[in-house]
Amino acid sequence: MTPHDDEEYQRWETGCWTHLPFFILRSLTDHTLGDVDKEIAEAHLELCETCRTEADQLFALRRELLEAPPVIAPPPPRRPRVWELALAGLGVVALSATLGSVLVGPRLEEQRLTARTQGRERVALVAETRRLQGERERLEREQAAHRAKIAQLTRTLAQKAPSPSPLPSPALKATPDPELLRLRDQVAQLEARLKESAAIVLPAPKVAVASPPPERPAPQQVALSLPDLSVLGASGPRGTGDEVPRFALSAPVSRMVREARPRLTWSACPGAVRYRWFVARLGALDSVSEGESDGLAGVPEKDLPRGEPLAWEVHALDAGGGELGPPAQGRFQLVAERQLRRIEQAKNPLARARALAEAGLFAEARASLASAPDSAEKRWILKALDRVRAGP
């Protein structure tokens, strides 16, 4: 997401819009919009003809781009001659190399990984491969035609020349007949061009240009779905006006946790002699665990519920038992049982990393990936984790 996209997304989030911002329409067109935003956008499209027309046009443009061959070079104005074809062929090689270096260059690798461009680039690469195949076949046809022409001219020369020796021969060179000289020049020229065109090496149909980039996920890799932890990202109400907690929670905050009884820690609050902490299901009124501590940590006495967001807060108390300002608040979630089982059942570091990533244990997933051998899937998972770290 570019800064400009973020700006447009913020405008969308205000709720003060009459028509869908471009960013939303584009994401809808590229099928990269989240479920909720998609539902909102589609509900609006049902009602708004202006946006519907715009969306239809973008979908049509998308189809057009997917179906169109890549724009690489202008079409030749006429049928090329052999040496022109040779130069064009060399140009194709150079252009293919340029295209390849641009497409697999580090800057574009990031972009390729986005769902928006993956499909389109693949289509473009396939089209380019087909074009190169066509070039190759045409070149081969031209070569065959010129070989036939040389053979025919050689036969003509043999009939006209006094010497029966094959070309090139001292006898032929010595002949003064201008017609023979012309034919000889023509044959020499054709042979040179044939030799030149034979030296052209067009990329094979499945050269690097056409092959998918290593980071592109294999079909079984596409299913990697990282959990959205945004619901754990925001803390709850923090008092009113200028009232803010005088201390902060340390861990766990805004993340997934594996332990059923995680150790809850927080920073010291000036003047506090005791702390009271609560853990509750998000939005619920009753706590699932609570306790008091003289120190800066607490551990629940029973297992916390798994697979749902939990809110926790700590109240700093003075010697008289009074609260020192509003409580510090945070959220976390325990990994669900079935995800724990998947992690435990993983047979290799890569599978384990995948299971950890899908459970939202991103740091552990990274650690597991470190011991996995290099592979396309490993790089793909790393990229996905990087995107999570970078944020939406």
Place this chain on the structure above:
Amino acid sequence: MEPMSGVSARWGSWRTRSPEGACEAHLAIFLATKTDRDADAALEVILAGAAGDALRRTLNWRWPEKADELYGAAAVRLTERLRAAREVPGSDPIRNLEGYAVAVAENTVEDALRARNPERARLKSRLRYLFETATHLSLWESGGQLVVGERIRTGVAPKKLPEGFHAPQSSPLAEVAAQALSAAGGPVALSALTDALARAWGLSEQPLSETDVLSGEPGTIFDRFQSAESEPGEQLQQGEDLGRLWAEIRQLPERQRTALLLNLRDDGGRGVIELLLTRIPRAEIEAAAGLWSGEEKALWDLLPLDDNAIATRLGVTRQQVINLRKVARQRLVRYLSLETKRS
């Protein structure tokens, strides 16, 4: 003059608190007001202060010629949103009011542009999509404007399109873009390219009307059902209308229905569910609002819920709740207007 892109009018996210906080102090006062009169006075202070300045500054930057014309519409949008926030104490709706005002002003300009020349707006969107997604093309920001060109020339300063540039409208857009870049000899400003093509293809502008730039955000859709002093015949009619409206609400997708029902309130601050209870069985409302057994008793007294609580229930963000409710309301308003036309 072509309205400027919003890229240089950025104030930072309205989702994070602004450092100064003066604007937010006024907002806090407004949200805490008990009477409408006090609220109006507080709103005046807000609009006379940094939030109003942000509206004017953004409109002046984006579209100086129309800034005055659009200010009223933008201010109405902002105050509507703030009034809605005031109805839900403790919802903490906006952390950076100035940034929020910028976003509202930007939306007002965009909507006005679409209203003035929808075809040009669509053309610009298509061009932007083309340059952002085609592998050999690129779009970037330069000097406060969006510039488009070939990918290999990303970052190169934009050139001017020759006067009278023309390309056939029937050609694929990618070809048209290639011709334009070739004619200019390099990258061009997106707005200049859009203008040139709009002129060449005769996409004409229309004068702005007030309804074009107002958000059309429906107010309380249940207003028509709330008169306690209605005549008996009228009450009967209202009962039938409410029944039909309820049927329409039940047709809404689940998330939209929950976002709508758990928060809607009438002018007195009461939840609309209370009103619906006069006509609809409670169990039916509970099911439609996504309440489940064991919690409705506790929740019933808390209704209407604030957006944070609804967001938690739905597993979405608070902003998404606002948008979900917005589209739900739009659908119901449309239904109501259709019903009115029929009757």
